[in-house]
Amino acid sequence: MIRADELIELQDKGYCVLRGILPRPRVEECRAAFWPILTDHLEHGPEPNRGPARHFLPMPFEPPCFSPEFFFHPDVLGLVRNAMDDRVVADQWGCDVPLLGSQYQGFHVDFARPLFPESPNLPLPPHMLAVSFGLVRIVSANGPIEIAPGTHGIPKEEALQAVESGAIGVEPVPLEMGDVLVRHPWALHRGTPNATDEPRALVTIRYVRRWYADGSREVNPIPLAVWERLTEDQRRVMRFPLEG
Ligand SMILES: O=C(O)CCC(=O)C(=O)O
Numbered sequence: 001m002i003r004a005d006e007l008i009e010l011q012d013k014g015y016c017v018l019r020g021i022l023p024r025p026r027v028e029e030c031r032a033a034f035w036p037i038l039t040d041h042l043e044h045g046p047e048p049n050r051g052p053a054r055h056f057l058p059m060p061f062e063p064p065c066f067s068p069e070f071f072f073h074p075d076v077l078g079l080v081r082n083a084m085d086d087r088v089v090a091d092q093w094g095c096d097v098p099l100l101g102s103q104y105q106g107f108h109v110d111f112a113r114p115l116f117p118e119s120p121n122l123p124l125p126p127h128m129l130a131v132s133f134g135l136v137r138i139v140s141a142n143g144p145i146e147i148a149p150g151t152h153g154i155p156k157e158e159a160l161q162a163v164e165s166g167a168i169g170v171e172p173v174p175l176e177m178g179d180v181l182v183r184h185p186w187a188l189h190r191g192t193p194n195a196t197d198e199p200r201a202l203v204t205i206r207y208v209r210r211w212y213a214d215g216s217r218e219v220n221p222i223p224l225a226v227w228e229r230l231t232e233d234q235r236r237v238m239r240f241p242l243e244g
Pocket residue numbers: 050096097098105143144145146189190191192202
């Protein structure tokens with residue numbers, strides 16, 4: 001399905017939400033399989049790496065943590081391709097988890113360097129998009145991401161000032177299970193506190209134009225058996241290391 005309204009919203013606001021498009025059973029299976037891995041990471045893994053009581057960890061590619069429906073959903077991939085081009089690849093698959101005790105992050109963008117350092121504010125079409133969905137229902141109590149709409153089109157310092165002064169308001173993005181958030185990584189955003197006992201797991205796939213690479217986040221390798229079950233078209237979309 002062509003998502004023309006959402007594409008316009010993504011272009012104008014820097015994000016849009018596709019409501020209820022992922023099959024809930026797939027998301028629930030992913031959560032059930034990931035939860036022991038997450039629990040082990042939280043109990044025995046490294047210290048929080050995204051602020052107090054806030055973790056990022058790479059997602060496994062073993063099904064059902066991985067499902068082709070997450071990466072190749074026709075509406076999501078269609079939207080991402082329309083916003084960039086037909087040759088986009090996925091190069092990140094990770095999970096952001098604020099816990100009880102997490103705080104507001106500072107507003108930030110998700111890229112370290114402008115594409116052309118000599119012209120950092122050159123207005124350009126997107127070369128990456130983040131596609132996220134919750135493994136739990138995300139409501140105000142457990143820390144929805146907040147996004148400052150329209151800031152993807154403004155020089156970063158100007159955008160930060162506008163958000164700090166309140167000239168641009170910020171929007172929390174609650175997500176039901178099955179909802180998918182698509183956002184420009186350079187729209188200013190921040191994580192908010194999780195005030196519940198349950199980890200708030202938000203998984204993200206990053207799609208980039210084929211010519212772009214930055215290796216900015218840790219990723220897991222794809223097991224050979226999973227790779228072999230993908231179609232040729234699906235393999236063309238996956239830019240991850242192969243296990244072995
Ligand atoms: O998990 C979230 O709500 C946002 C996290 C984030 O933007 C970050 O850690 O860079």
